[in-house]
Amino acid sequence: xxxxxxxxxxxxxxxxxxxxxxxxxxxxxxxxxxxxxxxxxxxxxxxxxxxxxxxxxxxxxxxxxxxxxxxxxxxxxxxxxxxxxxxxxxxxxxxxxxxxxxxxxxxxxxxxxxxxxxxxxxxxxxxxxxxxxxxxxxxxxx
Numbered sequence: 001x002x003x004x005x006x007x008x009x010x011x012x013x014x015x016x017x018x019x020x021x022x023x024x025x026x027x028x029x030x031x032x033x034x035x036x037x038x039x040x041x042x043x044x045x046x047x048x049x050x051x052x053x054x055x056x057x058x059x060x061x062x063x064x065x066x067x068x069x070x071x072x073x074x075x076x077x078x079x080x081x082x083x084x085x086x087x088x089x090x091x092x093x094x095x096x097x098x099x100x101x102x103x104x105x106x107x108x109x110x111x112x113x114x115x116x117x118x119x120x121x122x123x124x125x126x127x128x129x130x131x132x133x134x135x136x137x138x139x140x141x142x
Contacts, residue, residue, distance in 0.1 A: 001057040001058040001092050002057045004024045005024065005055060005056065005057020005058065006021055006022050006023065006024050006055055006056050006057065007021075007022040007026060007056065007057070007058050007059065007060055007132065007135075007136070008020070008022075008032075008047075008050065008051060008056045008058075008059050008060070008132075009021070009022065009029060009059075009060045009061075009062070009128045009129065009131050009132025009135070010047075010059060010060070010061045010062065010128060010131075011062045011098065011101070011102075011124055011125075011127045011128040011131055012061065012062065012064075012077075012078050012081060013037070013124060014037070015036065015037055016035060016036055016037060016124045017034070017037060017124070018031075018034050018123075018124030018125040018126070018127050018128035019031075019032040019033050019034065019035065019050065019125055019128050020032050020128035020129035020131070020132040020133075021054055021056075021132075022060075022132055022136055024055075026136055026139060026140070027136060027140060028133075028136070029128075029129045029130075029132035029133040029136055030129060031122065031125035031126050031129040032050070032054075032125055032128070032129075033050075033125055034121075034122075034124040034125045035047075040081075040084060044084075044085055044088055044089075047085065047089075048088070048089055051089065051091070056091070057091065057092070058091055058092040058093070058094065059082075059085075059091055059092070059093045059094070060093075060094045060095075060096050060131065060132050060135040060136075061078060061081075061082055061093060061094070061096070062078075062095075062096055062097075062098030062101060062127070062128070062131040063075055063078055063079075063095040063096060063097055063098060064098055064099075065097050065098070065099055067099060078095075079095075082095070094135060096131050096132075096134055096135040096138075098127075098131050101127050101130045101131050101134075102123065102127045104130060105123060105126045105127045105130050106119065106123060109122075109123070109126070
């Protein structure tokens with residue numbers, strides 16, 4: 001990845017894509033937005049728009065690994081999505097184990113006393129930030 005570029009974190013769901021953005025120093029992840037999934041073409045177009053606007057140089061995509069470490073159907077779908085996307089827009093991709101990320105985010109939001117409605121509106125982008133922050137922390141230690 002080019003220096004001073006930002007990283008976009010993705011939490012892929014069947015109905016939504018949670019997005020988070022990293023700072024150019026690759027140290028802090030912030031929730032960005034949640035995309036309501038439509039078609040691959042529409043989803044890819046929105047992602048391409050964000051990549052251009054935010055000076056993104058790479059992606060961190062949450063990989064929904066099973067609790068036993070194996071990869072199931074959702075991992076296959078995530079890898080297919082990533083392969084199709086990089087065929088359109090050439091960017092480096094890093095997959096990051098997202099086990100329990102949504103559960104951890106939900107727990108933190110409950111502890112912060114957010115209502116169920118507020119949690120539902122932001123959980124995907126906050127989960128993306130949680131995933132991206134884990135990857136950024138790992139990279140800074142490497």
